[in-house]
Amino acid sequence: MMKKAVFCMFMMSINFMALSQEKSIVGKIQDENFNPLPGALIQLEPSGKNIISDKEGNFRFKNTGDILAPRIIVSFLGYTTMDTLIGAVDDAVYLELQLQKRSLDLQEVIVTAQENRAGLGTSSTIERSAIEHVQPNSLRDVLQLIPGQLAINPSLSSPQQILLRQVPTDASSNAVAQMGTALIMDGSPVSNDANMQFNVNILNSGPNTSPPFQSVSGQGFDLRQIPADQIESVEVLRGIPSARHGNFTNGAIIVNTRVGAFDPNVRIRANPTILQASAGSGFSFHQDRHAVSFDLDFADATPDPRDVLNHFTRLTGNVANRMVFPAAALTITNRLGINRNIATRRKDADNDPSQRSWESKDASFRFNSNLRWQPEEFIFDVMEANITAQYSQQRSYFNEFITTNVGPRPIFMIDTTAAVPYGTARYYNQTSVEGNPLNIYGRLEGSKSISLWGNSHRLLTGMEYRLDANHGAGRQFDLVTPPRQNYNAGDRPRKFDNIPTLNQLSLYAEDRFTFQISSLPWHWQLGMRYDHAFLSGPEQRKVSADLLPRINTAIDVLPFLSVRAGYGITSKVPALRFLSPGPRFIDLINFNYYAPDPAERLLIVTTRRIDIDTRSLSPFKSEKIELGIEGSVGKTNYVITYFKEATRGGPSLIREPYLAARGLYDVLSSPAGMPPTLTAQPARYDTLFTAYDRPVNNQDIINSGLEYMINLPEWKALRTSLNFSGSLIRTNGFVNGEQANPNFIFEHIQADHIPFYQAGQGYRTLQWNTSFRFIHRIPEAGLVISTLAQTVWVNRDRMTGFNPYPTALLNRKGEITRLSPEAAASPENELYWNRISDLLLLEEKRPPLWLFNLRVNKEFEKGRGFAFYVNNFFNNRPLYQNKRSNTYTQRNIDLFFGAEIFYQL
Numbered sequence: 001m002m003k004k005a006v007f008c009m010f011m012m013s014i015n016f017m018a019l020s021q022e023k024s025i026v027g028k029i030q031d032e033n034f035n036p037l038p039g040a041l042i043q044l045e046p047s048g049k050n051i052i053s054d055k056e057g058n059f060r061f062k063n064t065g066d067i068l069a070p071r072i073i074v075s076f077l078g079y080t081t082m083d084t085l086i087g088a089v090d091d092a093v094y095l096e097l098q099l100q101k102r103s104l105d106l107q108e109v110i111v112t113a114q115e116n117r118a119g120l121g122t123s124s125t126i127e128r129s130a131i132e133h134v135q136p137n138s139l140r141d142v143l144q145l146i147p148g149q150l151a152i153n154p155s156l157s158s159p160q161q162i163l164l165r166q167v168p169t170d171a172s173s174n175a176v177a178q179m180g181t182a183l184i185m186d187g188s189p190v191s192n193d194a195n196m197q198f199n200v201n202i203l204n205s206g207p208n209t210s211p212p213f214q215s216v217s218g219q220g221f222d223l224r225q226i227p228a229d230q231i232e233s234v235e236v237l238r239g240i241p242s243a244r245h246g247n248f249t250n251g252a253i254i255v256n257t258r259v260g261a262f263d264p265n266v267r268i269r270a271n272p273t274i275l276q277a278s279a280g281s282g283f284s285f286h287q288d289r290h291a292v293s294f295d296l297d298f299a300d301a302t303p304d305p306r307d308v309l310n311h312f313t314r315l316t317g318n319v320a321n322r323m324v325f326p327a328a329a330l331t332i333t334n335r336l337g338i339n340r341n342i343a344t345r346r347k348d349a350d351n352d353p354s355q356r357s358w359e360s361k362d363a364s365f366r367f368n369s370n371l372r373w374q375p376e377e378f379i380f381d382v383m384e385a386n387i388t389a390q391y392s393q394q395r396s397y398f399n400e401f402i403t404t405n406v407g408p409r410p411i412f413m414i415d416t417t418a419a420v421p422y423g424t425a426r427y428y429n430q431t432s433v434e435g436n437p438l439n440i441y442g443r444l445e446g447s448k449s450i451s452l453w454g455n456s457h458r459l460l461t462g463m464e465y466r467l468d469a470n471h472g473a474g475r476q477f478d479l480v481t482p483p484r485q486n487y488n489a490g491d492r493p494r495k496f497d498n499i500p501t502l503n504q505l506s507l508y509a510e511d512r513f514t515f516q517i518s519s520l521p522w523h524w525q526l527g528m529r530y531d532h533a534f535l536s537g538p539e540q541r542k543v544s545a546d547l548l549p550r551i552n553t554a555i556d557v558l559p560f561l562s563v564r565a566g567y568g569i570t571s572k573v574p575a576l577r578f579l580s581p582g583p584r585f586i587d588l589i590n591f592n593y594y595a596p597d598p599a600e601r602l603l604i605v606t607t608r609r610i611d612i613d614t615r616s617l618s619p620f621k622s623e624k625i626e627l628g629i630e631g632s633v634g635k636t637n638y639v640i641t642y643f644k645e646a647t648r649g650g651p652s653l654i655r656e657p658y659l660a661a662r663g664l665y666d667v668l669s670s671p672a673g674m675p676p677t678l679t680a681q682p683a684r685y686d687t688l689f690t691a692y693d694r695p696v697n698n699q700d701i702i703n704s705g706l707e708y709m710i711n712l713p714e715w716k717a718l719r720t721s722l723n724f725s726g727s728l729i730r731t732n733g734f735v736n737g738e739q740a741n742p743n744f745i746f747e748h749i750q751a752d753h754i755p756f757y758q759a760g761q762g763y764r765t766l767q768w769n770t771s772f773r774f775i776h777r778i779p780e781a782g783l784v785i786s787t788l789a790q791t792v793w794v795n796r797d798r799m800t801g802f803n804p805y806p807t808a809l810l811n812r813k814g815e816i817t818r819l820s821p822e823a824a825a826s827p828e829n830e831l832y833w834n835r836i837s838d839l840l841l842l843e844e845k846r847p848p849l850w851l852f853n854l855r856v857n858k859e860f861e862k863g864r865g866f867a868f869y870v871n872n873f874f875n876n877r878p879l880y881q882n883k884r885s886n887t888y889t890q891r892n893i894d895l896f897f898g899a900e901i902f903y904q905l
Contacts, residue, residue, distance in 0.1 A: 024060060024061055024062045024092050025044065025060070025061040025070065025072070025086065025092075025093045025095065026058075026059070026060045026061075026092060026093065026095070027042075027058070027059055027060075027072075027093075027094060027095030027096065027097060028053075028056070028057045028058050028059075028096050028097070029042065029053045029057040029058075029059065029074060029076070029097050029098075029099065030057055030096065030097070030098050030099070031079070031098065031099060031100070031101065032098055032099075032100045032101065034098070036053075036055070036056045036057030036058075037053060037057050037076055037079070037099060038053055038054060038055045038056070038057055038284065038287075038288030039052055039053060039076070039260055039261055039284050039288045039291055040052070040053040040057070040059075040074055040075070040076040040079075040099070041074070041075050041260075042059045042061075042072060042073070042074050043072070043073040043074075043075075044061050044070055044071070044072060045070065045071040045072075045073065046071070046449065046456065046458045046512060047070070047381055047382070047447070047449040047458065048381070048382050048447045048449075048458065048460075049061060049374055049381060049382055050331075050372070050374075051374075052289070052322075052324045052331065054287070054288065054289075054326070055287045055288045062376065070085075070086045071083065071084065071085050071086065072084055072086055072095065072097070074097055074099060075232075076099055076260070077232065077258050077259075077260045077261065077262040077282065078101060078102055078262045078263060078863075079099040079100065079101055079102055080099055080100050080101075080102055080129075081127060082097060082099060084097075101862060102128065102129055110127060110129055110130060111129060111130045111133035111773075111775055111784060111786055111855075112130055112145055112711075112723045112725075112773055112775070113125065113126045113130065113145040113146055113147070113236075113709075113725075114126075114127070114711075115147075115630070115639040115709050116235070120512070120523060120525045120552040120553075120554055120564070120566070121237065121239040121240050121241060121242070121525070121552050121566065122237075122238050122239030122626060122628065122639075122641050122643070122707070123235055123236060123237040123238060123239065124145075124146050124147065124235070124236050124238075124709075125233060125234070125235045125236075126142055126143075126145055126146075126234040126235075126236075127233050128231075128232055128233060130145060131228055131231060131233075132857070132867075132902075133784065133786065133855060133857055133867075134228075134855070135269060135855065135867050135868075135869055135898060135900050136154065136228035137154045137156060137224075137227075137228070137269065137274050137276055137299060137301075138160060138223055138224040138225070138226060138227060138228060139223045139224075139226035139227075139228055139231065139234070139253070139255065140152070140160035140161075140223040140224060141154050141228065142231070142234055143162050143223070143234070143236065143253070146164075146236050146238075147707045147708065147709045147725040147726065147727055147771075148165070148707055148725070148726060148727030148729065148769065149162070150769060150790065150792070151771075151788060151790055151851060151853055151871065151893065152893065153871055153893045153896040154271060154273075154274060154896075154898065155224075155273065155301070155303070156224045156274055156299055156301035156312050156314065157273065157301050157302060157303035157310060157312050157343075158214065158303070159214055159215075159216050159219075159222040159224065160222060160223045160224040161178045161181075161216065161219060161220045161221075161223060162178070162181065162220075162223065162253075163177050163178065163181075163250075164177075164181055164236070164238050164250045164251035165238055165250065165251065165643060165645060165703050165705070165707075165727075165729060166250065166701065166729065166731050167729050167730075167731040167765040167766070167767045168731075168765065169701075169731055169732075169733040169762070169763040169764075169765050169797070170733055170762065170763050171208060172650075172652045172699055172733070173650070173699055173701050173731075173733030173762070173763070175208065175218060175219050175652070176620065176647065176650030176651070176652070176699045176701060177249075177250050177647070177701060178216075178219045178220035178250075179192075179218065179219050179220055179572065179575065179651075180220075180248055180249030180250040180570075180572045180622065180647065180650070181220045181248060181249075181250045181251055181252070181253065182245070182247065182248035182251070182252040182253065183220070183221045183223070183226075183252075183253050183255070184245070184252055184253065184254045184255065185226075185255045185256075185257065185368070186255070186256060186257055186333075186335055186368050186370065187368070187370055187386045187443070188368055188386050188388035188441045188443070189247065189441060189466070190221050190390070190439075191390070191437075191439040191441070191466065191468055192216060192217075192219070192220065192221045192575065193439075193468040193502055193573070193575040193576055194435075194437035194438065194439060194468040194469055194470040194502070194575075194576050195216065195217040195218075195394065195435070195437060195470075195575065195576075195577070196217060196433070196435045196437075196470050196472075196474075196496055196499065196576060196577055197211070197213075197215040197217045197360070197394050197433050197435055198211050198215060198217040198218065198433070198577055199211035199212060199213075199398075199431070199433070199475075199483070200475070200483075200491055200582075200584075200693075201693065202483065202484065202485040202486065202490075202491050203485075203486055203487050203489045203655070203691060203746075204484050204485070204486060207652075207653035207654060207655050207693040208652055208653050211396070211398070211433075212356070212358050212398040212400075213343075213345075213358040213359065213360045213396045213397070213433075214343045214358075214360045214396075215360060215396065217575070217577050218575050218577045218578065218651075222341075223253075224312075224314070225314065225316075225339060225341055225362070226255065227276075227278060227297035227299070227314070227316050229267055229278040229280070229295070229297055230257050230258065230278075230280065230295040230297065230316070230318055231255055231256070231257055231258070232256050232257060232258040233255075233256045234253065234254070234255055234256075235253075235254040235256075236251065236252075236253055236254070237251055237252040237253075237254060238251045238643075238707075239552075239566055239626050239641070239643070240550055240551070240552050240566035240567065240568035240624050240626060241550065241568070241570065242460075242510060242525070242527060242550065243460070243508040243509065243510040243527025243528060243529045243548075244445065244460065244462060244508055244510065244527075246464065246506050246508070246529055246531055246548070246570070246571070247466065247504065247506075247531070247571070247572055247573060248570060248572055249570045249571065249572045249620060249621065249622035249647050250622065250645070250647070257295075257318065257320065257335065258280070258282070258293060258295070258320070259282070259291065259293050259320035259321070259322050259333060259335065260282050260284070260291045260293060260320075260322060261282045261284040261288075261291050261293070262280070262281065262282045262293065263281070263863065263904050263905050264279070264280070264281035264904070264905045265279065265280055265281070265863065265902065265903065265904040265905070266278070266279045266902070266903045266904075267279075267900060267901070267902045267903075268900065268901045268902075269898060269899070270898060270899055270900075271897065271898030271899070272305050272896070272897075272898075273301055273302055273303060273304065273305065274299060274300070274301045274898075275299070275300045275301075276297070276298065276299040276300075277297075277298050277299075278295070278296065278297040279295075279296050280293065280294060280295040280296065281293065281294055282294070282320075289323065289324040289325070289326070290321070290322065290323050290324070291321070291322045292319070292320070292321050293318075293319070293320045293321075294317075294318070294319055294320075295316075295317065295318040295320075296316070296317050296318075297314070297315070297316040297317075298313075298314070298315050298316075299312075299313065299314040300312075300313050301314075308346075309345055309346045309347075309348055310343075310344070310345050310346075311342075311343070311344050311346075312341070312342070312343045312344075313341070313342050314339075314340070314341050315339070315340045315341075316337070316338070316339045316340075317337070317338045317339075318335065318336070318337045318338075319335070319336045319337075320333070320334070320335045320336075321333070321334045321335075322334075328373075329373060329374045329375055329376065330371065330372070330373050330374075331371075331372045332369070332370070332371050332372075333369070333370045333372075334368070334369045334370075335366075335367070335368040335369075336365075336366070336367050336368075337364075337365075337366040337367075337368075338363075338364070338365055338366075339362075339363070339364045339366070340361075340362070340363045340364075341360075341361070341362045341363075342359070342360070342361050342362075343359070343360045344357075344358070344359045344360075345357055345358045345359070347399075353401065354401045354402075355399065355400060355401050355428075356398070356399065356400040357398070357399050357400075358396070358397065358398035358399070359395075359396065359397055360394075360395075360396045361393075361394070361395040361396070362392060362393075362394050362395075363392065363393045364390060364391065364392040364393075365390065365391050365392075366388070366389070366390040367388065367389050367390075368386070368387075368388045369386070369387045369388070370384070370385070370386050371384065371385040371386075372384050379446070379448070380446035380447060380448050381447060381448050381449055382446065382447045383444075383445070383446050384443075384444075384445045384446075384447075385443065385444050385445075386441070386442070386443040387441070387442050388439075388440070388441040388442075389439070389440050389441075390437075390438070390439045390440075391436070391437070391438050391439075392435075392436065392437045392438075393434075393435075393436055393472075394433075394434070394435045394436070394437065394472075395432070395433075395434050396432065396433045396434075397430065397431060397432040397433070398430075398431055399428065399429065399430045399431075400428075400429055401426065401427070401428050401429075402426065402427055402428075402429050402481075402484050403425065403426045404425060404426075404486075405425060406422055406423065406424065406425050406594060407422070407423055408420045408421075408422065408423065408587060408589065408603050408605045409421050409422070409423040409479060409480055409482070410479075410490060410585075410587045410605045410607050411479045412585075412605075412607040412609075413492060413609065414607075414609055415606075415607060415608055415609055416606070416607050417590060417604065417605070417606040417607075417663070418604070418605070419602060419603060419604055419605075419675075420603055420604075420605045421603070422594065422601060422603055423480060423481075427480075427481045428481060429477065429478075429481050429482065429483050429484070430477060430478070430481070431475065431476070431477040431483050432473075432475070432476050432477070433474070433475045434472045434473040434474065434476070434496075435470050435472040435474070435496055436470060436471050436472040436496075437468070437469070437470045438467070438468070438469045438470070438471070439466075439467070439468055440465075440466070440467040441464070441465070441466050441467075442464065442465045443462060443463070443464045443465075444462055444463055445460065445461070445462030445463075446460075446461055446462065447459065447460045447461075455513055455514060455515040455516075456513060456514050457511055457512070457513040458511070458512045458513070459509075459510070459511055460508075460509065460510040460511075460512070460527075461508065461509045462507075462508055463505070463506065463507050463508075464504070464505070464506040464508075465503070465504070465505055465506075466502075466503070466504040466506075467501060467502070467503055467504075468501065468502040468576060469499070469501040469502070469537070470496050470499050470576060471496055471497055471499075472495075472496045473495060473496070474493065474494045474495040474496040474497075475493060475494050476493045477491075477493060479492075479493070487691070487745070487746055488586055488587055488588055488589075488660065488688060488690045489584070489585070489690060489691070489692065490585035490587035490607065491585065492585055494582045494583075498538045499537075499538070499576060499580045500535040500536060500537045500538050500539040500540070500576075500579070500580055501535065501536045501537045502533065502535060502543075502573065502576055502579065503533065503534050503535070503536055504531060504532070504533045504573060505532045505533075505534075506529060506531045507529070507530045508527065508528065508529040508530070509527065509528055510525065510526065510527035510528075510550075511524075511525075511526050511527075512524070512525045512526075517555070520555060520557065521555070521556050522553070522554075522555045522556075523552075523553065523554045523555070524551075524552070524553050525550070525551070525552040525553070526550075526551055527549070527550040527551075528547065528548070528549055528550070529547070529548040529549075529550065530545070530546070530547055530548075531544070531545070531546045531548065531571060531573075531619075532544070533545075533573045533619065535579065539580070541615065543579070543617075543618070543619070544571075544573065544618050544619045546571050546619065546621070548568070548569045548570060548571055549568065549569060550566075550568035550569075551566060551567050551568060552564070552565075552566040552568075553565055553566070560631045560632050560633055561629060561630075561631040562630050562631055563628075563629055564626070564627075564628045564629075564630070565626060565627050565628075566625070567624065567625055567626075568623075568624050569622070569623055570621065570622045570624065571619045571620070571621045571622075572619055572621075573619045574617055574618075574619065574620070574651040574695070574697075575651075577695075578614065578617060578651045578653075578695035579614055579617060579695075580614070581612050581614070581653075581693075581694065581695055582612075583609050583610060583611050583612070584609075584610040584612065584694075585607055585608070585609055585610070586607070586608040586610065586658060586660050586690055586692070587605050587606070587607050587608075588605065588606045588607075588608070588660055588662040588688065589603070589604070589605055589662075590604040590605065590606055590662055590663055590664060590665055590682070591603070591604040591664070591665045591676075591678060592604075593667075593675070593676055597673065599673050599674065599675075600670075600672075600673065600674060600675060601675065602675035602676055602678075604665060604678070606662050606663070608660055610658065610692055612692075612694045612695070614694075614695060616696075616697075617651065617695055617696070617697060618649065618697055619649075620647060620648060620649040620650045620651065620697060620699075621647070621648055621649065622645050622646065622647040622648075623645070623646045623648075624643070624644075624645050625643065625644045625645075626641060626642070626643050627641070627642045627643075628640060628641035628642065634713070635712075635713035636710065636711065636712050636713060637710070637711045638708075638709070638710045638711075639707075639708065639709050639710075640706065640707070640708045641706065641707045641708070642704075642705075642706055643703070643704065643705065643706075643707070644702075644703070644704040645702070645703045645704070646700075646701075646702050646703075647699075647700065647701040647702075648700050648736070649697035649698070649699070649700070649736070650697065650698075650699030650700070650701065651695055651696070651697055651699070652695070652696070652698060652699050653693045653694065653695055653696075654693070654694065654696050654698060654737075654739055655691045655692070655693055655740070655742040655743070656691060656693070656694050656740070656742070657689060657690075657691055657740045657742050657745070657754050657810060658689075658690050658691055658692055659687055659688075659689065659812065659814050660687065660688045660689075660690050661685060661686075661687050662685065662686060662687075662688065663682025663683075663684070663685050664682055664683060664684050664685070664686065665678040665679050665683060666678065666679050666683040687812045687813075689742075689745045689751075689754055689812070690745065691742035691745060696737065698735050698736050698737045698739075699733065699734075699735065699736070700733070700734055700735075700736045700762075701732070701733045702731070702732045702733075703729060703730070703731050703732075704729070704730050705727055705728045705729035705730055706727060706728045707725075707726075707727045708724075708725060708726060708727070709723070709724070709725040710723075710724040710725070711723055711724075712724070714777075718776070719776060719777050719778060720774055720775065720776045720777075721774075721775050721777075722772065722773070722774055722775075723771075723772075723773040723775065724770070724771070724772055724773075725770075725771050725773075726768070726769050726770035726771055727767075727768070727769060728766075728767075728768040729766070729767055729768075730764070730765070730766045731764070731765045731766075732762065732763075732764045732765075732800065733762045733763055733764075734759075734760050734761060734762025734763075734800065734801055735759055735760065735761055735762060736759050736760075737759050738756050738757065738758060738759050738807060738808070739756065739757060739759075740754050740755070740756045740757075740810065741754065741755050741756070741757060741834060742754065744832070748831065751831065752811060752812065753809035753810060753811050753817075753832065754809070754810045755808070755809055755810075755832035755834070756806055756807050756808040756809070756810065757805075757806055757807060757834060758801075758803050758807050760800070760801035761799070761800070761801040761802050761803075762799075762801055763797060763798070763799055763800065764797065764798055764800045765796065765797040766794055766795075766796045766797075767792065767794060767795050767796075768792070768793045768794040769790065769791065769792045769793065770790070770791050770793065771788060771789070771790045771791075772788070772789040772790075773786055773787070773788050773789075774786065774787045774789070781858075782858060782859030782860065782861075782862075782865065783857070783858050783859075784856070784857045785854070785855070785856050785857075786854075786855045787852065787853070787854055787855075788851070788852065788853040788854075788855075789850070789851075789852055790850070790851040790852075790853070791848060791849070791850050791851075792846075792848065792849040792851075793848050794848075795844075795845075795846040795849070796843060796844060796845050796846070797843070797844050798841070798842070798843035798844065799840060799841055802836070802841060803834075804833045804834045804835060804836070805819075805821065805824035805825050805829075805833060805834075806819055806824050806829065806832045806833070806834070807819060807824065809829075809832065837884075839883065839884045839885075839886070840884050842883045842884055843883075844882065844883055844884065846880055846891070847878075847880075849876075849878070849891055849892055850874075850876055851871075851872055851876065851892055851893065852872065852873055852874050852876075853869065853870065853871045853872065853873070854869060854870045854873055855867070855869040856868055856869070862904070863902070863903070863904025864902065864903050864904060865901075865902060866899065866900060866901050866902070867899070867900040867902070868897065868898065868899040868900070869897065869898055869899075870895075870896070870897045871893060871894075871895070871896040871897070872892060872893050872894065872895050872896065873895070875895040876892055877890045877891060877892045877894070877895075878890070878891055878892070879891075
């Protein structure tokens with residue numbers, strides 16, 4: 001299938017000329033005034049070749065006879081993109097292609113995401129004109145155009161992430177899905193695997209609770225760090241990916257930033273919580289064979305205009321350079337990016353007795369180089385190399401006054417029994433986390449287009465290498481004033497120098513081919529990927545070795561109907577946070593005498609160091625199945641896709657019971673002015689139940705549903721077109737392993753056993769939403785108005801798999817007794833039942849919810865104008881009474897508005 005030309009009306013003439021006996025495609029790129037466009041990027045599909053037009057706008061593809069039904073895609077910064085089918089190349093084909101400058105006075109302006117109807121793998125593309133119409137403050141704002149995504153208000157005050165083909169369930173399942181979503185910028189992934197900015201919870205909260213400061217460690221990348229004004233296009237890959245893409249499960253966000261010559265431009269955006277300014281320019285030289293571009297972005301945000309305590313700033317700069325060497329058939333593109341983000345929470349001296357405050361700083365330096373060689377006589381048509389290095393400095397801290405009991409301040413880092421000093425009952429803690437993540441990526445790839453038995457094949461093979469390391473001061477605090485700790489669980493500083501390096505080596509091969517069945521084209525994409533992950537440095541071991549098959553196929557059964565299907569397996573390696581969680585410590589009191597006279601006090605403590613074994617931790621995988629139809633009826637385009645994705649073994653932290661044996665000492669004498677004299681050996685021993693957090697592969701997520709998008713043609717009388725999209729998604733997230741309930745320890749300190757409970761407990765959600773986008777254009781006035789009417793028809797969730805009865809009991813000797821269902825439910829084990837309110841088992845069925853948003857873009861001259869938007873302009877925020885908590889919540893996003901001024905020289 002051919003993707004229709006978008007964003008512009010263009011003129012094209014195709015003249016079959018006997019230029020030579022060589023089968024080739026020759027052409028010229030011009031603007032609407034027939035002036036040549038040097039530096040335009042012309043891509044030939046399915047071969048993957050591309051060429052930069054010369055100073056006269058000319059280009060030439062040689063030896064194209066083996067390519068069946070080639071497509072030409074032409075792009076140029078500031079101009080609309082052209083995508084057209086050429087047809088069979090028998091001799092030489094000559095093209096004259098005209099691009100129009102991107103402007104609101106065009107007869108057609110696309111302001112929504114467009115489904116890629118290439119027939120293989122479900123993905124959506126958001127071009128520059130649609131990005132501008134959203135008036136986004138970050139990449140996250142752009143992604144709300146994807147089918148099934150709900151509209152959001154722009155925000156930079158907290159980390160921004162996305163769930164692809166998944167409805168929010170519980171925090172652990174959401175974190176696994178976000179971790180399994182890849183961000184690929186300019187051909188190389190942006191890695192978050194070496195992010196170690198987390199806190200050790202020391203049993204004060206759930207094992208997967210976020211740290212006191214802002215962090216996305218163990219999750220996906222923070223999308224608010226990517227400003228949208230530097231983006232030329234975004235592709236969101238949700239289906240079965242090509243074998244070249246790896247180390248993700250849910251999907252991939254593929255971002256292409258701009259490089260090349262373009263007119264200087266400035267944009268200023270303002271809304272009640274964000275002020276943003278951006279500027280950029282690009283120019284060419286050396287007969288338009290070299291180009292340099294610059295981009296700068298600054299944003300300042302607060303969660304609420306009245307909030308003087310919380311603050312976020314972002315400063316981003318990018319320099320890009322593209323060099324074309326026609327004689328060597330070589331193109332080199334280099335990009336250098338610098339990013340700095342600061343999120344702070346200041347002390348509230350008047351209202352917060354604990355004087356809590358925190359700060360997170362993230363400064364990064366990223367260099368990306370892409371080399372593309374297209375030799376005339378070589379085993380491959382295209383050779384491509386991509387090298388990326390990113391170095392970051394992550395600095396976080398949190399402070400608070402802690403009120404507790406007078407207790408021990410042990411400093412031991414190994415198993416030890418000795419006297420320790422007492423700590424005060426109230427003190428001021430300062431904890432810092434300093435990491436220096438280093439991410440290196442390299443890819444070498446070759447592709448070849450051939451014709452076998454009348455069928456067109458594009459062979460692709462390549463290899464990848466990824467390195468993720470972190471060396472920094474780590475998590476540090478004063479042992480005399482440690483973070484809050486309870487239940488015999490201790491805490492110690494930890495440097496990141498002992499963290500191993502995560503290495504991933506991948507090989508992949510793929511064949512994309514087409515053959516005819518009774519004149520019907522049948523497209524196939526068969527790929528295989530091999531991923532090998534291992535640790536080096538302080539810890540050296542193999543993590544995994546996986547074969548990941550990928551299959552996509554599509555057949556045009558009718559001129560207006562194509563049927564496609566796909567199956568594939570994707571995989572994601574756990575982040576270093578899980579592979580190297582660091583040691584845990586248990587501090588047991590052997591003797592405690594807190595005398596009125598400080599000289600007579602004595603406190604003996606035994607420290608047990610627990611080195612967590614993560615050798616069983618493995619990558620989590622997703623098995624994907626897709627079935628879909630797509631096509632056109634007249635000028636109406638449609639895409640409907642059924643999917644089912646089963647992700648198994650997502651990583652999370654569980655609370656593991658720990659049996660701690662300690663010796664208790666007796667007093668031999670109590671001399672005045674001196675500590676007591678104790679027995680040389682413990683007089684008796686006992687065993688305490690305590691716990692620590694360790695990483696496991698225990699999160700399963702099953703997603704299934706429908707995605708749909710329909711683009712109706714413009715109603716000429718009203719100059720209005722309609723885009724209809726949405727999704728019906730069912731998500732079931734649950735735990736796949738039997739787990740103990742260590743919280744039982746803290747509620748029943750004298751109990752003889754700790755209960756275990758069955759696997760399968762989780763949450764099931766169902767959501768059905770539709771989005772109608774009405775796009776009204778007045779080209780003569782340079783005006784585009786879009787209205788979103790979004791409806792959430794179904795929004796349900798409930799707890800699943802809950803069983804209050806234990807499956808086993810752990811005693812103080814470390815023995816586990818399995819329980820039959822009858823024994824577990826017997827009154828003698830009633831103490832170990834997991835009692836929750838019956839209300840928590842009820843299903844929440846929320847009524848339909850409507851949202852209406854308005855966006856307006858107005859140009860006074862090409863590239864100069866203003867825009868504004870209003871979200872939820874009816875301020876529809878109905879109250880809903882939650883059945884489980886019997887509380888009221890206000891649904892829907894807030895009434896929100898913003899404005900933008902843009903100016904291009």
